[in-house]
Each structure stands twice: as C-alpha cells, then as structure tokens.
Amino acid sequence: MNRVAEAANKNIKGILRKITNNYKGWHEQLPYSLLGYHTTARTSVGATPYLLVYGTEAVIPAEVERPSLRIIQEAELDNVEWVRAQYEQLALIDEKRMVASCHGQLLRQRMARAFNKLVRTRLFQICQLVLKRIFPHQDEYKGKFAPNRKGPYVVRKVLSGGAVVLVKMDGQEWLKSINSDAIKLYHA
Template structure:
C-alpha cells in the first residue's frame, strides 16, 4: 500500500511541476492538480479514480455553464426519474469496478510479458569471474562520473533464484 501512496504523490508532484514556474504558489494549484489526477483515465485500470468512487464521470464547471446534451438530458428529467437513473448508476459501480479489476489484471500480464522479453537469464559457474554492478541507492555509489562496477569477484556458490556467493580473488567472501 505504501508503494501506491508513493506513486500517487510522485504523479501529483509531476502535475504540479507542469503547472507552476517555481516552487512558490504550489498550494494554490494543489486543488486543480488533484482534480486532474482524479479525472484522468489510468492506462493500468482503464478508468478514472473518480468513476470508481462515485460511479459516474465528473462534470466540470465549463460543462455546467455551456449546456451539453448530457446536462440538458439530466435537467429535463423529473425528480423521480433522476433519482431512479442515479440509483441505476450507483448499482453499476460494482460492475464497473470488476471491469477495472479485469482490465488491471490484463495490463499487469502485458507488463510482465514485456519485462520477461527483455530479461535474459545468465547462468554462472563456480570459479567464473564476475563484476558487481553498483546501483544509485547503494552505499558504494560514488557519483555520476565514478565507476559503476566493482570487482572482479569469483563465483563460489550458485544458489536458486540467481543468487551468487562471491569472493574476492584473495578468497574473502
């Protein structure tokens, strides 16, 4: 769940960066950024978060001022008919959520297949020399222009899942 919150925050920050020139005044634009985030169709689920919560798409203020066919049709309904229509929409929320879950699962499968097409399994043998890649988040990372590898190391054991027990050439594990 924490990863979902981090991804949401990252996306809202991206929207805010596009809306403001400097770091000042972001709080004035936050409500607009949140509205944009909630009303944009997500590729992964094929729907907007607003639709999943409220069971209907949003009506922006411009649509209320300029009467569109959808608004005109709703206005001409009697109160009883409008309530029936709204109840029908609300009963379809569960169905819409199930469609979104299926869409999300299909999207996830497509992403997994795309990932596995790019990944090539490497088979290591005991005694083989290898280099250790240094990633940005590791303590050994020295900066943009430093080497991004360490080694060489010698493979001592090959465990399941691609895990290696390595040692330096002088045999310290």
C-alpha cells in the same frame, strides 16, 4: 497505501509545476490541479478515480457552462427517474471497479511480458570460473574508481531460479547464494 499516496502527491506536484510559475500562488491553483487529477483516466485501471469512487464521471465546470449530452439528459428527467438512474449507477459501481481491476491485471501481465523479453537467461555449470559484481552498498565497495567486479570464483552449485553458490579459489564457500545477474564468466 503509503506508496499510493506518494505517487498521487508526485502527480499533483507535477500538475502544479505545469500551471504555476516557480510555485508562486500554488495554493490558488490547487483546486484546479486536484480536479484535473481526479478526472483524468489512469492507464493502469482504465478509469478515473472519481468514477471508481462515485460510479459516475465528474461534472467539470465546462459542462456547467455548455451542457454536454449527459447533463442535458439528466436535466430533462423528473425526480423519480433521476433517482432511479442514480440508483442504477450505484449498482454498477462494483462492476466498474471489477473491470478496472481486470484492466490493471492485464496491464501488469503486458509489462511483465515486455520485461521478460529483455531478460537474458544465463546458464552456468559447476566448476566454471566467474567474477562477482561489487555493489555500492557492500563493504568491499571503494568508490567510483575501484573495480566493479571481484574474483575469480568457482561455481560450486547451480540452484533453480538462476542462483548459484560460489567458492573462493582457496575452497572457502560463500554463505549466501548469488543471483546469476550479479556474476559473469571469467576468461583467463
């Protein structure tokens, strides 16, 4: 939930950045940016946050000045019909949330397919010589002018899912398996 709040804060800060000058008077523009954030449809769910919470779209200030068809229709209803219409809207909230959830799942599947198109499968065989990448968070990392790879190592075992077990040239085996993305063939 914390990541969701951070993402929302980042988006609201972006809106404030666009409508203020150097963050001067941001507190006066905050209600407008919040209204814009809550009434803009999200690509991930295909709906506005306001719709998912309250079951109906928000009435924006422009609709009060110049009523839309939706506002005119609601204004012409008597109290009993209006209450019935609101009750029907509340009954549809779960359906709208379900549609938004399905929309999010479809978006995740599309993104995964697009990512998987770019992934190259690397097949290694036992006894091949490879170089291992040195990551910045590892102890062997010496700075930006140091070599990026270390080795050569010998592939001892190929595991499922693209992982391999490496052995140093002197026969000492690595304790952890390594993802095949972090190694490449060594050409002597």
